[in-house]
Structures are given as C-alpha cells and as structure tokens.
Amino acid sequence: MVNSRQRFEGFRAAQKRADGYRGSMVFSETAGTDYLLRSYYDPKTGLRRQKSLGRRSAETEAIKAAFDAGRDEAEADLAAARAAIERQAAINRALGLGRVPDPGARILRALDAAGVLGHGLRVVGTNALFAYEAAAGIRFPVEVTTTEDIDILFDARARLAFSVEEDQDGRSLLALLRKVDRSFARTSAAFRARNRDGYLVDLIRPMREPPWKTEPASLAEHGGAPDADDLAAVSVEGLNWQENAPPFEAMAIDQRGYPTRIVASDPRAFAVHKLWLSTRLDRAAEQRARDLAQARAVGQLVASHMPHLPFDPKALKNFPRPLVEAAMMLFAAEPEAGFSW
Known part of the structure; x- marks a missing residue:
C-alpha cells in the first residue's frame, strides 16, 4: 500500500505536468510573417483556442524549443509513471489488495x-x-x-x-x-x-x-x-x-x-448520517439494518484507527444535537470481530 501510494502520487504529479503541455506551439505564417502560436483548451468551454506569442525571433524560437523539450520530458516521465503503476497493479493483484469494485x-x-x-x-x-x-x-x-x-x-x-x-x-x-x-x-x-x-x-x-x-x-x-x-x-x-x-x-x-x-x-458525518437513516421507517427493513451496521463499523474504525478525528460535537454541528448525542455510542464501542489488517 505504501508503494502504491508513492507511485500514485508520482503518477498524479507527472499527469499534472503533462497536462500543462496540452495543445501545441507552432510557427504559422500570416501576411508573410511568421508568428508563434500557442494552441490550448479553454477551461470554461473545453474549446480549442489560439494565442499569438509574437513574431519569429530568437526569443520566440527559444520559447518554442523550451516548450518542445519540456513536453518531451513530461511525456517520458508520464510513460515511466504509468509503467510503474502497471507493475504495482500486478503485485497488488497477486497480494489480493483489491477492494473497490x-x-x-x-x-x-x-x-x-x-x-x-x-x-x-x-x-x-x-x-x-x-x-x-x-x-x-x-x-x-x-x-x-x-x-x-x-x-x-x-x-x-x-x-x-x-x-x-x-x-x-x-x-x-x-x-x-x-x-x-x-x-x-x-x-x-x-x-x-x-x-x-x-x-x-x-x-x-x-x-x-x-x-x-x-x-x-x-x-x-x-x-x-x-x-x-x-x-x-x-x-x-x-x-x-x-x-x-x-x-x-x-x-x-x-x-x-x-x-x-x-x-x-468526513467519516464521522457518514456514521451519524447512517445512524439517522437506520431509524427512518420509510426505508426497507434490510436497508435500515445495513445502515446501522455501516454506522457502527465506521464509528468503530474512527475510534480505533483515526485518533486525529475524535468524536467532537463541534465537528458535527450541522447535525441536530439529539442525533449527535445518540451517535456517541458509535464512537465508544470496542471493535467487533470482522475487522482485518
């Protein structure tokens, strides 16, 4: 898991850098003069736009050379990060770490x-x-x-x-x-x-x-x-x-x-909300039973493994006070059998 997190963080960083080079940078002739054009995607509309960075000169040629070199390096880093993710995924499958459907x-x-x-x-x-x-x-x-x-x-x-x-x-x-x-x-x-x-x-x-x-x-x-x-x-x-x-x-x-x-x-809010759902008579009986089981499981997890998230009514001030008081027992119980490491 530690290796997976590190490689995922590396992949996200490489992806973010590569995203910065989306589009293109080319010289294009207009009325007999070459201009350096930067093509990009408008974040509001997703449409492709173009912006002139000036006439061809030593400065604009250096800008384009730096862009091309940076894009090539970013693509190489992203490819390496993807390969590391693929290798780690094979290890994770072998170890049976997969959980999310x-x-x-x-x-x-x-x-x-x-x-x-x-x-x-x-x-x-x-x-x-x-x-x-x-x-x-x-x-x-x-x-x-x-x-x-x-x-x-x-x-x-x-x-x-x-x-x-x-x-x-x-x-x-x-x-x-x-x-x-x-x-x-x-x-x-x-x-x-x-x-x-x-x-x-x-x-x-x-x-x-x-x-x-x-x-x-x-x-x-x-x-x-x-x-x-x-x-x-x-x-x-x-x-x-x-x-x-x-x-x-x-x-x-x-x-x-x-x-x-x-x-x-926040898992504390999840647990309290699920406790509330377990009392709703407009939900089917099997749903209410599952809601209560999930509320208890998350409450016990927070109490046992997340000391940085203590049960604090101030952190749950968006909930009605009676519901928060009723949920206190979720975060005080000892872990039940069924948890595994």
Missing part, C-alpha cells in the same frame, strides 16, 4: 480525470467505506461493503471546473459514464444510469430549504454543455449533513490492483 473505480477515475471529483461531486454510500478503510489500514467485513452501485453527491453550490482535456461534448455526467462504458444509459428515473451489466449510478443532492429553491440539477446545466439526457440529481432529505461535512480523501485499490482516488465526506 471495478465499475465504480473506473467511474471515479473518469470523474477525477475530468476535474470534478472533489469539486462539486463526492462519493456517498457504501463506496465511501473503501476510502475510510484504506486510510485506516484495515478491512471492513464483506457484509458491509458489498455493492453493485455507486451514489454520487452533487453540490450545485460548488464551481465546476472541467479539466482542459475535456471537450465540449464530454461535459455531462452521462457523457463521462459513457467514456467508461458505452452501454450506460439513463433509466426512466432521471437521476439514475445503468449499464448492460446492471451496474447503477445515482446522482443525488440535498433537499433545499425552501423546497422550491431552484439550482442546477445536472452537470450539463452547471458549467457543462447542453445535454437534455444528462442525469438530473434527485433531492434527498438529510444529505445536507454530508454535503456540509469536510471532504475526506484517500487512495484505495480496485479489484484489478489499480489505485483509485476517492473523495467522500
């Missing part, structure tokens, strides 16, 4: 590459547990982590900033999902997409007060590109608690051995 991991990497993971979108629900356990160096029992879907929380208050590699046609959640698997399609429920294997993606958002308050419901509406078929987030009561919680980021390993960045909510 492959479909969800691919989706998370697509959101991360697009620049929206942690910037308007975060993971809630069962997949968040893979971030918590990876950060703590333990494994939850399988009965609380089994999942065939992924819940994505959409915070319309955040400013979406798609990465420069995303063209105008790739700036919706459904378009990003189809880059992962072309079979993804929106279901009759506008907030949900399903692929041919039955894997589900739900886009959800908090219920606002007052309920009729308007805000963008999709990535396409909020800084993306027009897409009438994009997923439209459904409003869910209680999600404002996770939305307002500090983000929690960790690198986990997927079932194929590859690193996956996950951005979720």
Whole structure:
C-alpha cells in the first residue's frame, strides 16, 4: 500500500505536468510573417483556442524549443509513471489488495480525470467505506461493503471546473459514464444510469430549504454543455449533513490492483448520517439494518484507527444535537470481530 501510494502520487504529479503541455506551439505564417502560436483548451468551454506569442525571433524560437523539450520530458516521465503503476497493479493483484469494485473505480477515475471529483461531486454510500478503510489500514467485513452501485453527491453550490482535456461534448455526467462504458444509459428515473451489466449510478443532492429553491440539477446545466439526457440529481432529505461535512480523501485499490482516488465526506458525518437513516421507517427493513451496521463499523474504525478525528460535537454541528448525542455510542464501542489488517 505504501508503494502504491508513492507511485500514485508520482503518477498524479507527472499527469499534472503533462497536462500543462496540452495543445501545441507552432510557427504559422500570416501576411508573410511568421508568428508563434500557442494552441490550448479553454477551461470554461473545453474549446480549442489560439494565442499569438509574437513574431519569429530568437526569443520566440527559444520559447518554442523550451516548450518542445519540456513536453518531451513530461511525456517520458508520464510513460515511466504509468509503467510503474502497471507493475504495482500486478503485485497488488497477486497480494489480493483489491477492494473497490471495478465499475465504480473506473467511474471515479473518469470523474477525477475530468476535474470534478472533489469539486462539486463526492462519493456517498457504501463506496465511501473503501476510502475510510484504506486510510485506516484495515478491512471492513464483506457484509458491509458489498455493492453493485455507486451514489454520487452533487453540490450545485460548488464551481465546476472541467479539466482542459475535456471537450465540449464530454461535459455531462452521462457523457463521462459513457467514456467508461458505452452501454450506460439513463433509466426512466432521471437521476439514475445503468449499464448492460446492471451496474447503477445515482446522482443525488440535498433537499433545499425552501423546497422550491431552484439550482442546477445536472452537470450539463452547471458549467457543462447542453445535454437534455444528462442525469438530473434527485433531492434527498438529510444529505445536507454530508454535503456540509469536510471532504475526506484517500487512495484505495480496485479489484484489478489499480489505485483509485476517492473523495467522500468526513467519516464521522457518514456514521451519524447512517445512524439517522437506520431509524427512518420509510426505508426497507434490510436497508435500515445495513445502515446501522455501516454506522457502527465506521464509528468503530474512527475510534480505533483515526485518533486525529475524535468524536467532537463541534465537528458535527450541522447535525441536530439529539442525533449527535445518540451517535456517541458509535464512537465508544470496542471493535467487533470482522475487522482485518
């Protein structure tokens, strides 16, 4: 895991540097004079733009030479970083370190590459547990982590900033999902997409007060590109608690051995929210039982393995006081059998 984190950090650094060289730098003749043109992608629209850096001269030729040399070096570094990730993934598979289901991991990497993971979108629900356990160096029992879907929380208050590699046609959640698997399609429920294997993606958002308050419901509406078929987030009561919680980021390993960045909510907020869900009579009995099991598992993990995140009512001030007081027992219990290292 230590090696995987180090190599993933190296890969992300190499990727960021290579991204800085996207586009091109060429001399182009206009009215008999050569000009140095820098082509780039507009971060707001994803469209390709050009900017003149001046007439051909010793200075502009040096600028182009430095750009070409820097791009070649960045591409070589990125190729080496990818190769290191591939070697590490093989080791991780052999050691059985993979935890994150492959479909969800691919989706998370697509959101991360697009620049929206942690910037308007975060993971809630069962997949968040893979971030918590990876950060703590333990494994939850399988009965609380089994999942065939992924819940994505959409915070319309955040400013979406798609990465420069995303063209105008790739700036919706459904378009990003189809880059992962072309079979993804929106279901009759506008907030949900399903692929041919039955894997589900739900886009959800908090219920606002007052309920009729308007805000963008999709990535396409909020800084993306027009897409009438994009997923439209459904409003869910209680999600404002996770939305307002500090983000929690960790690198986990997927079932194929590859690193996956996950951005979720503070695990304390996750546990308290799940405890609240376990009391909701509008949820099925098996859902409430799973909610309670997950609340207990995450509470025990925080208490035993995350001393930097103590149970502090001030850190949970967005929750109703009675709920925070009821959740105190989650963070005081001894770890149950089922955790493994």
